[in-house]
Amino acid sequence: MAKLTRAARNIAWCERHLRLPSGPKAGQPFKMAPFMREDFRAIYDNPHGTRRAIISRGRKNAKTTECAMILLLHLVGPEAVPEGQLYSASNSRDQAAVVFDLAATMVRRSPTLEPFVTIRDTVKQLACNDLALMTRFTAMSSESSTAYGLNPALIIHDELGQVRGPASRLYSALETAAGVNNTLSLIISTQAATDADLLSVLIDDAAKGRDPRTVLRFSTADPDADPFKVVTIRQANPAYDLFMNREEVRSQAADARAMPSQEAEYRNLILNQRVEVQAPYVSPGVWKRGAREVAEMPGEGRLGGLDLSASNDLTALVEVAHIGEEMHVWPTFWLPSDGLAEKARKDRVPYDLWAREGYLQTTPGRTVDYDWVAPLLLSRLRSGLERLAFDRWNMRFLKPALERAGATEDDLAKLIEFGQGFVSMAPALRTLDTYVLNDRLVHGGHPVLGMCAAHAVVKADPAGNRKLVKLSETKRIDGMVALTMAAGVVGEYVASADPSRSVYEDREVLVI
16 A cells, blocks of 8 residues: 555544534534645645645635644644644634634544643643643734744744734744744735735745745636636635535625625635725716606705815715605705816816806805805705704804804704714715615716715725725715715614614614
8 A cells, every 4th residue: 555645644634533613514524625635735745845835715715624624733633743832823812712713623523632632712722631742732813912932833824814014023923933943834814905915925925936845825816807707706715616605605796796895805805816905985887877867855854964174175965865765865065166177177077067067066265165055054954954964073163154144053953963983984884885785876967976976985994894085185075975974864863753763773783
């Protein structure tokens, strides 16, 4: 019988001793997927030896499960070395816990491994209690203060693509400790956002093939291919036809096609492309579908958003109302009249033409004069504009103008402060998503609002909350900010008008 290669021995050990940790077949023996077997062969049968292995593909391809298998190989399997110290390094405590939990579950499900491994849940450690080995694994994150070991036999850098910029203190500390040892460093992650990020630098260097001890297992979709076709999805997802939830992936593709604000995240996580997750909120095609005729403005039941400009920028009032199942939109914009043609040339949009055609109102001078804006606002507040959400910026100048125009306390009571941060904007944007995605937003093709829509991109915080930001400093998005505020006040207004109806019927719970 031919002698097994190192990779074949390790594959056989995993399939003999490890059990599936979760899913409908949890507890059954592993049957490694072909692409996993190829990973093992590339890592363990490398004739030059492998110092670093980089595995990058789309999510839900069992990358973390493969991490846990390799970890146990080096903890209690044929790759274990006496007193070897093993580490997984993650950007967050939550991700570090995922690697540990998977490996611990595999141990608990394995009748042959469980007697030899001590699981320490509180400190995220696994220890081999075989006196001949005494290996130990510790799950670490960039938030931890644990001292680094001096003898790492295995380092797993899990989801290194989350590191922004070309350096990570945790990565550097562990790799420096490994410099004097025969250490295997395994990097397993979806791609980072930019060329300058640490994972991108490592992948690009590995692709040049200068170090034969570096193994690159890289699956990414062709950037020129149709991102929504199954053949493209397969390029980054070797598990697509094996165990991935194909229906879920196709649903994500459909959502990204309909809503470009989700396309960048889809390209990064599913297609494993190097994409900055800052995307246009709405594509021209989707926006164009809302260019149907807007109904006559109703005399009651309107809600609004007001984005107050800096001295010479765009001021936007956007009013909305439900007409059947649709949300119809009536925007009003102001710019100073002086220097309008010059501003049009600078911003490369036809402000002067829009002013002549009645889509844009002008105020005298070189700044937006709120004494010209206030009378129209007051007229709207007294003719069916029930609530008006405003950005508190510059309200200290508008309120006196409203009072000079004759605003009463009842008029001013209809004004609602609306924060511009993620906490306020995220639920408002989700409400607006519903109308846009379901073709229930009717804006009549207003050109100034359309310009704002074309320039608005989505920015997300680490918790996944979103808000709109400018595509660049010279682009204007004031109309879309006002529209988002108007959408956000809908739930609050419905709840106040009908105390028996919860605000959360129209939006999700806010978690602060």
